[in-house]
Amino acid sequence: MTPTPRVRPPGRTSADSRSCFVPLTEARTIAAVRCHGPGDVRVEQLPERAPGPGEVAIEPLAVGVCGTDGHIVGGSFPAARPVVLGHEVCGRVREVGPGVDRLAPGDLVTVEPHDYCTACAYCRLGQEHLCDAKRGYGVRLDGGMTERMVVPARIAYRLPPDTPPWIGALTEPLACCIHGMDQLAPRSGLPVLIYGAGPAGAMMVALARSRGLAPVVVMDPRPDRRDLALRMGADAALDPTDPASEAAARALTDGLGFPYVVDAVGSARLLESAIGMASRGGRILVFGVARPDEEARVRPNEVFARELTIVGAVINPYTHHRAVGMLPTLGLDRLRPAFFPLEKVSQALEAQAVGQADKVFVAPYGVDAARR
Ligand SMILES: [Zn+2]
Ligand SMILES: [Zn+2]
Structure with a gap:
């Protein structure tokens, strides 16, 4: 990146201070x-x-x-x-x-x-x-x-x-998360697995909580982000680099897997993991932005036999107004x-x-x- 020049303080005019003539219409x-x-x-x-x-x-x-x-x-x-x-x-x-x-x-x-x-x-x-x-x-x-x-x-x-x-x-990223939740269309009282506890994943945790999903389980390799997930109300935050993490997550669903899985990172490998962690009839939300050239391996027979649904969510159609309404309720100051x-x-x-x-x-x- 190029070095950034010094910034003129707000409200100054573009007139050169050494100039002896300042036009009346000088542009700010x-x-x-x-x-x-x-x-x-x-x-x-x-x-x-x-x-x-x-x-x-x-x-x-x-x-x-x-x-x-x-x-x-x-x-x-x-x-x-x-x-x-x-x-x-x-x-x-x-x-x-x-x-x-x-x-x-x-x-x-x-x-x-x-x-x-x-x-x-x-x-x-x-x-x-x-x-x-x-x-x-x-x-x-x-x-x-x-x-x-x-x-x-x-x-x-x-x-x-x-x-x-x-x-x-x-409000804007929250509005995107609300659209994601709309696409996922979860029913309350059921488990959700969220991959990634960056800002979007953290807001997804708060939204999942507010929608009554339980337990809310998060996977993130970074300890600080697992802490954030727990602060935002996750029931468990696991390290996906730990070989025991998938079994530990599945155990929180009585071994059934998750009816709702969110990829809040955007990665082909995570989509493959999400499919593996979904329960029968599971819905998988592709929310993070993967590189355009990434390809995931999906077995159509598995989508058919386990009746899986994979949905995307892009930006915030008609959700900004709702995000304004939810903003004070989600504890985002955490x-x-x-x-x-x-x-x-x-x-x-x-x-x-x-x-x-x-x-x-x-x-x-x-x-x-x-x-x-
Ligand atoms: Zn953004
Ligand atoms: Zn148009």
Whole structure:
């Protein structure tokens, strides 16, 4: 990654202070993290834009760093170039454009970071998340790692004013987890096995708990993530590198296996393990993002004879509203966050990649504003 230049403090203008003539229409600028290509992330000054009709200008206070950001920077996830990164955004409304009456300056909001064509067959079938031409903020459209983000007011969802902004920024990944749970469609009182206790797996644990699944069993090779799983309410957290772990997990189901299995990592090997750990009639959710070229071995006869269901879940169709509703109920403050200023985005991406904290955030207005 390229070294990041020093960042101008918020609100400064682009006028050169040595200039003797400052035009009346001088453009204000904002700092933003832009990815220009593989490994090329820069903190730059961009012109500030006023919200147009139906738009709001938000000051992002906490922006979650996610695996997708790393994949965009690494070049394996298709994205616009350059693009302002950041799709897990919580911020404060600074300004509203003409015609916006549902939001007001000062409101704390979370952004549902997608734009759909509304005219393709999927959009017309209520499956907008499968839209041929969907564009994600922070991917195809400029995202939230900036001092100011202008978005349509309809994708800004108001949060309770006492929500810590970093918790508010978890609305987007939580909305994805809720869609995953919808796809898994579990019945309460039955066991679930979750592979991976990164931020998504940890939220899956909390959701599984809230849906009455029992026992909730987690597999993760990292001791700190097994601790996190237990903090989030898992009944057992096992190390998959321990040869006895599968038998230990199965013993928690009276030997039947799991009617629900979640791959919150994204790996062909884990899908194979998940199939092996599923009970008859089991449902397996592919939730983590595997490399596009990975292939798993699946025996059709086993899917047939044990009547297995393998389902996917991509992004957050119609679940952002529900995530806002669930946010205060899940105890997500049990996650231990780490915060980085905009100009340290490279360190933030590195911290996310190695899992240095339970969840990593960029804080464009400082740690105190993100944590509150
Ligand atoms: Zn994400
Ligand atoms: Zn569409």
